[in-house]
Amino acid sequence: MLARSARIAVIGAGPSGITAVKNLLDAGFTDVVCFDRNEAVGGNWLFRLETSHSSVFETTHIISSKTLSQYHDFPMPSWYPDYPSHEQLAHYFQSYADHFGVTPRVRFGSDVVRVAPLPGEQWAMTVRAGDVELREVFDAVVVANGHHWRPRMPSYSGAFSGTMMHSHDYKRAAPFTGQRVLVIGGGNSACDVAVETARVSATTELSWRRGYWIVPKFLFGQPSDVVGQRTQWMPRAVRSRINQFLLRLLQGANRDYGLPEPDHAFGATHPTVNSELFYALRHGHITPRPDVARFDGPTVHFVDGTKADFDIVVACTGYWIAHPFLAPDVADFSRGPVPLYLRMFPVQFPTLSFVGLFQPLGCIWPAAELQAKVLARRLSGAWMPPRDLEGAIAEELAHPDYPQLDTPRHTITVDYHKFKARLLKQLPANWRSTTTVATVE
Numbered sequence: 001m002l003a004r005s006a007r008i009a010v011i012g013a014g015p016s017g018i019t020a021v022k023n024l025l026d027a028g029f030t031d032v033v034c035f036d037r038n039e040a041v042g043g044n045w046l047f048r049l050e051t052s053h054s055s056v057f058e059t060t061h062i063i064s065s066k067t068l069s070q071y072h073d074f075p076m077p078s079w080y081p082d083y084p085s086h087e088q089l090a091h092y093f094q095s096y097a098d099h100f101g102v103t104p105r106v107r108f109g110s111d112v113v114r115v116a117p118l119p120g121e122q123w124a125m126t127v128r129a130g131d132v133e134l135r136e137v138f139d140a141v142v143v144a145n146g147h148h149w150r151p152r153m154p155s156y157s158g159a160f161s162g163t164m165m166h167s168h169d170y171k172r173a174a175p176f177t178g179q180r181v182l183v184i185g186g187g188n189s190a191c192d193v194a195v196e197t198a199r200v201s202a203t204t205e206l207s208w209r210r211g212y213w214i215v216p217k218f219l220f221g222q223p224s225d226v227v228g229q230r231t232q233w234m235p236r237a238v239r240s241r242i243n244q245f246l247l248r249l250l251q252g253a254n255r256d257y258g259l260p261e262p263d264h265a266f267g268a269t270h271p272t273v274n275s276e277l278f279y280a281l282r283h284g285h286i287t288p289r290p291d292v293a294r295f296d297g298p299t300v301h302f303v304d305g306t307k308a309d310f311d312i313v314v315a316c317t318g319y320w321i322a323h324p325f326l327a328p329d330v331a332d333f334s335r336g337p338v339p340l341y342l343r344m345f346p347v348q349f350p351t352l353s354f355v356g357l358f359q360p361l362g363c364i365w366p367a368a369e370l371q372a373k374v375l376a377r378r379l380s381g382a383w384m385p386p387r388d389l390e391g392a393i394a395e396e397l398a399h400p401d402y403p404q405l406d407t408p409r410h411t412i413t414v415d416y417h418k419f420k421a422r423l424l425k426q427l428p429a430n431w432r433s434t435t436t437v438a439t440v441e
Helices: 015-026 086-099 189-200 224-229 238-253 277-283 365-380 388-397 416-424
Strands: 007-011 031-035 111-118 122-130 132-138 140-143 161-165 181-182 202-206 286-289 292-296 299-302 306-308 312-315 353-354 359-360 413-415
Touching: 007 015, 007 132, 015 031, 015 086, 015 140, 015 306, 015 365, 111 189, 122 140, 181 306, 189 202, 189 277, 189 286, 189 306, 189 312, 277 286, 365 416, 413 416
Parallel strands: 007 031, 007 140, 140 353, 161 312, 181 202, 181 312, 202 286, 359 413
Antiparallel strands: 111 122, 122 132, 292 299, 299 306
């Protein structure tokens, strides 16, 4: 338990960081400081044409519907579309931060360089602002710097003589006009980039090493995640089979589009939400390809023995989980399981926590908001984690919401609804009725 005057640092003013600050203030903590390298609140949703922290591009819209993508304490306006744009989301987060007094707590243009434990469960933090480095001491640290900012590049034999880039650096389709483009990957970014570049490129080809489940944004006239919410009462295996049957009934099989079939059950990887990919494939705007075998100058050889020449290769191959300001013996989640209770509390450091370090089959922010409420209760002494915290973490890791493929991309997956339910169990039964709800203008 910390005194209300304790100094608490929050790293990151994105969707997870701002709700952490808001809920710490609600709990009565008076000295909460948020550090962010940008000039405004919004994190990944602050679009820039140049390469920056942000992974969104010119035409990005959210892939979960607004119904299931809003803070409980601050619903999105009714006039927002089902799938808001990055501009609307940035405005939403900035309005949230302004309304709840978060913005004045943020030190913009501040890059956290180092966070190290001190005796007495305090933390020494080194922060760089311009050419100046400052060292400060905090009683608790909340890490909310996101996990979609350090690109993970693939490795193939040979060398490509054209432009090789990661989807993190993709911002708009115009520079791809008249180019021969290869997009590698089957996730949301890959399929979006392929669809967008296909509008202007000479050719766009899409390389998959495995099959993926493609989910349209709308089913039966409703956002697909809203439809999926209505099946939550079913056992997981039954729900997975129904989803698979429904997708094949409405869209056909992947092989009908020249793509490999998924070799895993629905939910074992993150489904790709895209309503335009199959259309573009069947209209000949995108050509499907198997996995890359090797590069040879401008030529890309594929595992089925075919080859083609390209000007640009866009690798949509995910991100590393990275906390460069923490020493590896404090936290290193770049490989293997992520041992955090409720995806936020480590065993060794009771005054260190992580908010938003999970990848739901759904949207992050509503569950990050609940994490922030649990965090505020823990630091104020109103809630305590299990005595056997290590055992509780082991139990969580041993029983994931969905059995996931063993890849670095799937170490932090949770089911949106089940994870929220677990967090809600840690809050008072009447918390909804005692919370003030505000709406963005």
